[in-house]
Amino acid sequence: MAETAAxxxxxxxxxxxxxxxRTSPARQLAxxxxxxxxxxxxxxxxxxxxxxxxxxxxxxxxTAQRLASVTGGLPAQCGGTVxxxxxTVLWLGPxxxxxxAPTEAHESLGGDLIQALQSALADGQGQVVDLSANRTTFxxxxxxxxxxxxxxxxxxxxxxxxxxxxxxxxxxxxxxxxLWKTGEESFRIFPRASFAEFLGRWLLxxxxxxxxxxxx
Amino acid sequence: xxxxxxxxCGPRDxxxxxxxxxxxxxxxxxxxxxxxxxxxxxxxxRANTKGTFAERWVHSTGCRQWFNMLRDTVSYDIxxxxxxxxxxxxxxxxxxxxxxx
Ligand SMILES: [Zn+2]
Numbered sequence: 001m002a003e004t005a006a007x008x009x010x011x012x013x014x015x016x017x018x019x020x021x022r023t024s025p026a027r028q029l030a031x032x033x034x035x036x037x038x039x040x041x042x043x044x045x046x047x048x049x050x051x052x053x054x055x056x057x058x059x060x061x062x063t064a065q066r067l068a069s070v071t072g073g074l075p076a077q078c079g080g081t082v083x084x085x086x087x088t089v090l091w092l093g094p095x096x097x098x099x100x101a102p103t104e105a106h107e108s109l110g111g112d113l114i115q116a117l118q119s120a121l122a123d124g125q126g127q128v129v130d131l132s133a134n135r136t137t138f139x140x141x142x143x144x145x146x147x148x149x150x151x152x153x154x155x156x157x158x159x160x161x162x163x164x165x166x167x168x169x170x171x172x173x174x175x176x177x178x179l180w181k182t183g184e185e186s187f188r189i190f191p192r193a194s195f196a197e198f199l200g201r202w203l204l205x206x207x208x209x210x211x212x213x214x215x216x
Numbered sequence: 217x218x219x220x221x222x223x224x225c226g227p228r229d230x231x232x233x234x235x236x237x238x239x240x241x242x243x244x245x246x247x248x249x250x251x252x253x254x255x256x257x258x259x260x261x262r263a264n265t266k267g268t269f270a271e272r273w274v275h276s277t278g279c280r281q282w283f284n285m286l287r288d289t290v291s292y293d294i295x296x297x298x299x300x301x302x303x304x305x306x307x308x309x310x311x312x313x314x315x316x317x
Contacts, residue, residue, distance in 0.1 A: 078225045078279065093279035094224055154229045168225075169278050171232055176277040 024048030025196035042144035047137040053099040056127035063124030141186040236272030
């Protein structure tokens with residue numbers, strides 16, 4: 001087996017093969033998401049296997065500054081996000097954050113984000129935890145995306161209140177999720193893996209009415 | 217449904233919170249010196265106030281932080297929200313430390 005482990009290219013291939021055999025928490029709903037999506041109205045898809053890292057560090061501490069230098073900053077208050085390239089940090093609580101990065105940022109696929117955060121943390125007071133398998137990601141987009149969410153979320157989602165680039169830890173469909181408004185008509189919803197099927201089916205049901213002609 | 221103002225997140229539905237019982241119940245200084253009656257009073261006995269009551273809440277679905285709240289147990293009117301570890305912001309006598317009457 002020495003030959004296969006030697007070259008970095010073959011390691012990459014192995015990582016890609018590993019990814020191909022993984023099953024995401026809402027994989028069984030992929031076809032239903034595709035057929036339930038209404039192009040130009042509201043569309044739903046799972047974005048599987050994003051790299052998620054939980055950070056804890058007291059605001060203003062040296063540890064927080066070192067972590068911020070890796071992520072490009074840490075949001076200061078509720079709702080805040082800091083985006084640096086393809087990586088975004090969401091505010092979860094005072095001193096608690098979630099880093100959302102592409103799949104390839106994970107060490108199992110050759111990324112070095114988590115190691116970089118761990119070495120920034122060093123022996124400082126805080127935490128860097130790989131939470132990639134904790135949640136999956138749903139992407140809800142289109143002009144009706146807000147109307148769909150409003151059926152099960154008590155936050156004020158009107159654009160005059162909720163701006164793009166805001167993320168809240170809250171409830172949608174009575175389950176705890178992180179809701180991140182990524183654009184004017186696009187949302188990312190992070191349910192825990194065990195809630196993925198429930199939330200997926202709930203969203204499909206909430207989207208159904210927009211497939212029919214509007215009742216005058 | 218109560219609308220509770222989390223000190224970190226602002227007003228959110230009651231379903232995002234969990235109740236933590238009576239506030240300002242201090243842990244005994246020397247638990248080993250308590251007899252069973254005193255220990256049981258610390259563990260299990262709480263005030264059953266009709267009116268303004270100081271209690272603990274945690275924003276479990278949001279920022280996951282604890283805070284204190286003054287709530288009227290009759291009208292459910294929320295009179296104050298204040299940080300853990302700070303005294304009850306009221307002129308009326310504070311709830312008894314430790315065990316209730
Ligand atoms: Zn909160």
